[in-house]
Amino acid sequence: MTSVRFSLNGESAEVDVEPRELLLDTLRDRLAAKGAHAGCEQGACGACTVLVDGSGVRSCLMFTVQASGTEVRTIEGVGSPGALHPIQQALSQHHGLQCGFCTPGMVLTALELFETDPHPSRDRIEEWMSGNLCRCTGYVNIVSALESLAGTGEAPS
Amino acid sequence: MKPPRFDYVAVRSVAEATEALAQTEDARILAGGQSLVPLMNLRLARPRLLVDVNGVRDLVGFGGRNGTLRFGAMCRHRFLETDPLVHQKAPIFAETAALIGHVHIRNRGTLGGSIAHADPVAELPALLVALDGRVIASGTGRERAIPAAELFAGPFTTSLDPTELLTAVEVPAHTDGDGGAFSEFVRRHGDFATAGVAVIVHRDASGTCESLRIAGCGLGPTPVDLSAAGEFLLGESELGDGAARELGKRVAAASDPPGDVHGSKDYRRDLAAVLAADAVRRAWQKAGAARRDPGG
Amino acid sequence: MSVAAPPRAPAQTGTRRHEDTRLLCGRGEYLGDVQRPDLKHIAILRSPLAHARIRDVDVSGAMTVPGVIGVFTGAELAADTGEFSHHLPMIPTLRQITWSVLATDKARFVGEPVAAVVADSRYIAEDALELIEVDYEELPAVSDAKAGLEAEAPLLYEDWGDNVFLYMPGAHGDVEAAFADADGELRERFTHHRVSGLPMEGHGALGEFDPSTGRLEMHVSTQVPHTLRTVISDITGLSEAKIRVVAPDMGGGFGNKAHFMREEALVAVLAMRVRHPVVWQQDRTENLLAGLHSREQVHEVEVAYRNDGRVLGLRANFVVDVGSPELYILGCAPAIVTTGVVPNCYDLQDYAFELRCVATNKCPMGGYRGYGQPQGIFLMERVLDLVGERLDIDPVTMRRRNMIPDEPRPYVTATGAVLDTGSFDEQLSELLEAADYDAACGARDEARAEGRLVGVGIAQMVEPTAPNIHALAGRFGGYEMAMLTVQPDGRVNVAVGTKSQGQGHETIYAKVAADVLGISPDDVAVSDGDTAALPYGIGTWGSRSAVMGGGAVIKAARQVRDKMAAIAAGLLEAPADQIEASDGFFRLGEAAIPFGQIAAAAYLHTFLLPPGMDPGLSVVVGYDPGNTSPFPDERGKLNVAATYSTAAAAAVVEVDPATGVVTVSDLTIVHDCGTVIDRVLLDGQIHGAVAQAVGQTFFEEIHYDENGQPQTSTLLDYMIPAFGDVVRPRIVHRETPSELIGGFRGAGEGAIIVTPAALAAAVHDALAPLGVPITQANLSPSRLRELLRAHSTA
Ligand SMILES: Cc1cc2nc3c(=O)[nH]c(=O)nc-3n(C[C@H](O)[C@H](O)[C@H](O)COP(=O)(O)OP(=O)(O)OC[C@H]3O[C@@H](n4cnc5c(N)ncnc54)[C@H](O)[C@@H]3O)c2cc1C
Numbered sequence A: 001m002t003s004v005r006f007s008l009n010g011e012s013a014e015v016d017v018e019p020r021e022l023l024l025d026t027l028r029d030r031l032a033a034k035g036a037h038a039g040c041e042q043g044a045c046g047a048c049t050v051l052v053d054g055s056g057v058r059s060c061l062m063f064t065v066q067a068s069g070t071e072v073r074t075i076e077g078v079g080s081p082g083a084l085h086p087i088q089q090a091l092s093q094h095h096g097l098q099c100g101f102c103t104p105g106m107v108l109t110a111l112e113l114f115e116t117d118p119h120p121s122r123d124r125i126e127e128w129m130s131g132n133l134c135r136c137t138g139y140v141n142i143v144s145a146l147e148s149l150a151g152t153g154e155a156p157s
Numbered sequence B: 001m002k003p004p005r006f007d008y009v010a011v012r013s014v015a016e017a018t019e020a021l022a023q024t025e026d027a028r029i030l031a032g033g034q035s036l037v038p039l040m041n042l043r044l045a046r047p048r049l050l051v052d053v054n055g056v057r058d059l060v061g062f063g064g065r066n067g068t069l070r071f072g073a074m075c076r077h078r079f080l081e082t083d084p085l086v087h088q089k090a091p092i093f094a095e096t097a098a099l100i101g102h103v104h105i106r107n108r109g110t111l112g113g114s115i116a117h118a119d120p121v122a123e124l125p126a127l128l129v130a131l132d133g134r135v136i137a138s139g140t141g142r143e144r145a146i147p148a149a150e151l152f153a154g155p156f157t158t159s160l161d162p163t164e165l166l167t168a169v170e171v172p173a174h175t176d177g178d179g180g181a182f183s184e185f186v187r188r189h190g191d192f193a194t195a196g197v198a199v200i201v202h203r204d205a206s207g208t209c210e211s212l213r214i215a216g217c218g219l220g221p222t223p224v225d226l227s228a229a230g231e232f233l234l235g236e237s238e239l240g241d242g243a244a245r246e247l248g249k250r251v252a253a254a255s256d257p258p259g260d261v262h263g264s265k266d267y268r269r270d271l272a273a274v275l276a277a278d279a280v281r282r283a284w285q286k287a288g289a290a291r292r293d294p295g296g
Numbered sequence C: 001m002s003v004a005a006p007p008r009a010p011a012q013t014g015t016r017r018h019e020d021t022r023l024l025c026g027r028g029e030y031l032g033d034v035q036r037p038d039l040k041h042i043a044i045l046r047s048p049l050a051h052a053r054i055r056d057v058d059v060s061g062a063m064t065v066p067g068v069i070g071v072f073t074g075a076e077l078a079a080d081t082g083e084f085s086h087h088l089p090m091i092p093t094l095r096q097i098t099w100s101v102l103a104t105d106k107a108r109f110v111g112e113p114v115a116a117v118v119a120d121s122r123y124i125a126e127d128a129l130e131l132i133e134v135d136y137e138e139l140p141a142v143s144d145a146k147a148g149l150e151a152e153a154p155l156l157y158e159d160w161g162d163n164v165f166l167y168m169p170g171a172h173g174d175v176e177a178a179f180a181d182a183d184g185e186l187r188e189r190f191t192h193h194r195v196s197g198l199p200m201e202g203h204g205a206l207g208e209f210d211p212s213t214g215r216l217e218m219h220v221s222t223q224v225p226h227t228l229r230t231v232i233s234d235i236t237g238l239s240e241a242k243i244r245v246v247a248p249d250m251g252g253g254f255g256n257k258a259h260f261m262r263e264e265a266l267v268a269v270l271a272m273r274v275r276h277p278v279v280w281q282q283d284r285t286e287n288l289l290a291g292l293h294s295r296e297q298v299h300e301v302e303v304a305y306r307n308d309g310r311v312l313g314l315r316a317n318f319v320v321d322v323g324s325p326e327l328y329i330l331g332c333a334p335a336i337v338t339t340g341v342v343p344n345c346y347d348l349q350d351y352a353f354e355l356r357c358v359a360t361n362k363c364p365m366g367g368y369r370g371y372g373q374p375q376g377i378f379l380m381e382r383v384l385d386l387v388g389e390r391l392d393i394d395p396v397t398m399r400r401r402n403m404i405p406d407e408p409r410p411y412v413t414a415t416g417a418v419l420d421t422g423s424f425d426e427q428l429s430e431l432l433e434a435a436d437y438d439a440a441c442g443a444r445d446e447a448r449a450e451g452r453l454v455g456v457g458i459a460q461m462v463e464p465t466a467p468n469i470h471a472l473a474g475r476f477g478g479y480e481m482a483m484l485t486v487q488p489d490g491r492v493n494v495a496v497g498t499k500s501q502g503q504g505h506e507t508i509y510a511k512v513a514a515d516v517l518g519i520s521p522d523d524v525a526v527s528d529g530d531t532a533a534l535p536y537g538i539g540t541w542g543s544r545s546a547v548m549g550g551g552a553v554i555k556a557a558r559q560v561r562d563k564m565a566a567i568a569a570g571l572l573e574a575p576a577d578q579i580e581a582s583d584g585f586f587r588l589g590e591a592a593i594p595f596g597q598i599a600a601a602a603y604l605h606t607f608l609l610p611p612g613m614d615p616g617l618s619v620v621v622g623y624d625p626g627n628t629s630p631f632p633d634e635r636g637k638l639n640v641a642a643t644y645s646t647a648a649a650a651a652v653v654e655v656d657p658a659t660g661v662v663t664v665s666d667l668t669i670v671h672d673c674g675t676v677i678d679r680v681l682l683d684g685q686i687h688g689a690v691a692q693a694v695g696q697t698f699f700e701e702i703h704y705d706e707n708g709q710p711q712t713s714t715l716l717d718y719m720i721p722a723f724g725d726v727v728r729p730r731i732v733h734r735e736t737p738s739e740l741i742g743g744f745r746g747a748g749e750g751a752i753i754v755t756p757a758a759l760a761a762a763v764h765d766a767l768a769p770l771g772v773p774i775t776q777a778n779l780s781p782s783r784l785r786e787l788l789r790a791h792s793t794a
């Protein structure tokens, strides 16, 4: 067991874990950050996306020991039921989520996109988001939601 | 789908890394983890010790000296894709790195990891072959250079010793008259390529083709050197549409790709023809443009 | 009146759906989020061989791993648990089999569960799996239906003598006469490949057993919690009164979760054995190997037609690879549906078929959005285009000549479907207009002149919705239940027996209930998926939720509203039928009593109730429109559907002949699901179904090698569409209300049923200059290149 400390959504977290424990499992099972989901554990779906030191990673491909000393941000640190983040609001308004399983990963990936480029084109949105799979929405309304925030698409209805 | 047990050490220097590798059987380097961890989750890889080199400063960075460009093994794909200096000095690396996976894969995945992993469909190993580059490998107390031509031994197999750390990648510096292009076919944006072709052309001041190197991914058990297919273009100063297509045909004929769920042998050959023609057109044009516009 | 109207619920932060806030904040409770103190984890050892006799399973090594609570084999568990069966003894040509939660004597596909470990963590459980030693005697495998039908084929069940799991013939009308009258005959073979519904969250179950009360509580990611309770009762021997099944938030289902997985029952059995809460979560590899697969079929058809384009008769031979047959509801069910929908919206009464469902050493086949219909529709739509091509009659004319006329309704199809639809003719006209069909054809001709392979294709479908599953499951009829309670404060709770997997039922049902009660949907809280909240329910599948669940909710709301109106009538001293409920009041002309005050009267100030009226405002209703049949009649005709939806699609594509890549440049869907409850949510269903249609046509294929070894066990090998593969359909809604409560016809599947046929038609049209006909559903780049290559060398 190794003791690992990192910051989780601005608060310090400390856990004792085996080196093999995936960050995804630590977040979900030890730190009650259940918004990161296991969609594949093969690095292929993006449902487990979190931000580590501001950049998006797949928490199913990172061992918790590797997060030592970092700042981890999860969906729990993005918006709250009383104060949704604009990305969350846009997704709801455009009906960009159905089952919601992919949604936290989508929100975090989009967050990093808008930090990198506040006015992404549709192509850029699709390229940037390409690692996040959704089986419900056909992506149509997710793209519309993000375009509305980019100021390149139609405004939310 | 959870990884088996292993020991873990985060090292700070190349020496610490090589020592750790030497001391434990079945020790493995952990770089970006974007290939190794999925395999561990599937229990297809089960190292006893993971040597995490993410904190080794000497393995990052990029610079040029004596006509050679040197990349630290831990250069992330995303760094190659976005760094202005890389764009200027090694534009083909920026172009190629942008083709790898999705942004979050590129945030973590590394140049050294991709080459050491030696996936036959990966882009960077093919690029290394096309550029006729080499890698620097460190064992305890020794260092050697392995040319690309001697590095890739089979699918997911290199001539690196298990106790060696790949520390750097070296390629000839980009010069006036060089033009490179990487064309690939992916089913969806960010997928591993079904097939890909890198073409590196050098044209002299008059526009004549002096050298032309070609390598493919997804076209054989390793990245394959297909340069021989382009010999007929040496000494030419124009590249007509017919010549580009002819190159495509020759590349397709010269490659012996595997068949799998992503495409049959024949399908990959079909792609090789299309991709090689596209890559040579783009590389040829860039080589000409580079002449007129040094720096570009 | 002294009771104040209740304050409005706090604003839902402006979200479109009631469920959005928690899902957006990562606070949904999916199966993997359900926490229990002392929860133990199950990992399942799965057969690495496609076909093998299990001689011995040695678990002693696994038992020694620290943190392991128990290791269980099939033989051990079979000794004292019930068995699965298909519950269809009435079908004489179906092989009657039983099976257990784990394989006992034989493993029949790679991924079949053989043993299970319960441990402190999934990590440890998987460590222990590696130490279980199974002595397998490997047997030759049957890798597809054709191989399975060969005389010398290895047998999955030796006592059958062959591998035919189900043989089902059907003969309607006079096919021989139709062929005798025909001007020409077309023979064709259509193929459909294997895909998976692939919800982003796999299957999973958590079980807790309390020995002191004998109660079992299960959380299961299932579309059918109540019927699953019945099955869990079969297997565990517990009374249904002692079992509660809760389906929490679900990360998709798409029909894959409308079957009863043996792993779900395994969790129940293990919970009772180890006396700890236990959880099994299917990981992605398990999901791809042993979740469910769908669609794989081969059709051989003979068509009798007249020179004016009329299709007179059709004979079809369906050969279906159902994989291992050990799945309840049986994997033949979608294929049976295929045979039923073939006539589609065309006036074809002379139709005969033979269906052979062949057991093979592959993952069980099961339901996936569309449930056998995409294949049946593909057949008929391709036939019309191919016959039309022979006769030089364009696709639109072919359809108009064969279409079921507008009158009469109902129209009874060859297979017994009692169609209550709107006009197919008008629907087609609307499609052509919305798609600007003539212009698209003109643009195609111009592109063709430039040497580009552009094509336009159309397709239509009629979909039996809200079906009665009895004929396929041996029980569970065509009805739904709902409970509606108005609380003393005027807020409303609705519980319903359907189960949302992302469709937004909390929002939809709130709206339909609120409309009846004359209140705001924000004051209605909907829950689904809990067997403790409602006596029974049939779940969500078959586009049934709006029709059946919506119908039940409306029925319940009407009953409660009528009672409240009676209370209001008493207070206002007027007849109840003059009272109206609207905007939160019960009104009689100018006089109005707030909804909440009536609610308070019913519970808190019961002296205000009319004499003899019982207190309380809560009803449980069952709703069965009563127009479906549980069994085929003596002529083999069966109307399973409570009503019918229709749709039509037009696609424009371009094929890159060098790479085989097809670009869908335009897609129009005209859709008639009766009364539309929420246009935006409905469009979302269509977007998702279109994406899945695009996926199965151009991206997805489950591969096995000739030894039955699966080749697609990760999401890098099994490719579902991603961003960038988006097709934005143009959607037109026709609203032809059904005669059922609410006027609904059912939605969710139409677009995946009709789109593959339209895409195939468009690709066929694009390749017309090369003369390469499309008779396969798989149009992935490599498959299309294969076709082009074969054609150019032929
Ligand atoms: C969804 C997804 C999509 C992807 N798409 C692509 C793609 O399109 N193209 C592509 O090329 N790759 C793709 N990848 C893989 C990705 O590029 C990996 O980053 C890369 O292949 C390996 O780099 P890494 O740094 O992650 O290495 P790791 O996964 O850390 O290691 C890989 C192997 O190399 C060894 N190794 C790593 N570094 C060294 C070193 N310095 N010295 C010696 N041995 C070393 C490790 O021990 C291990 O055996 C994808 C991955 C995923 C999950």
Ligand code: FES
Residues within 6 Å of the ligand: A037, A038, A039, A040, A041, A042, A043, A044, A045, A046, A047, A048, A049, A058, A059, A060, A061
């Ligand atoms: S769970 Fe991590 S990428 Fe799918």
Ligand code: FES
Residues within 6 Å of the ligand: A096, A097, A098, A099, A100, A101, A102, A103, A133, A134, A135, A136, A137, C200, C251, C252, C502
């Ligand atoms: S909303 Fe269900 S997977 Fe995206």
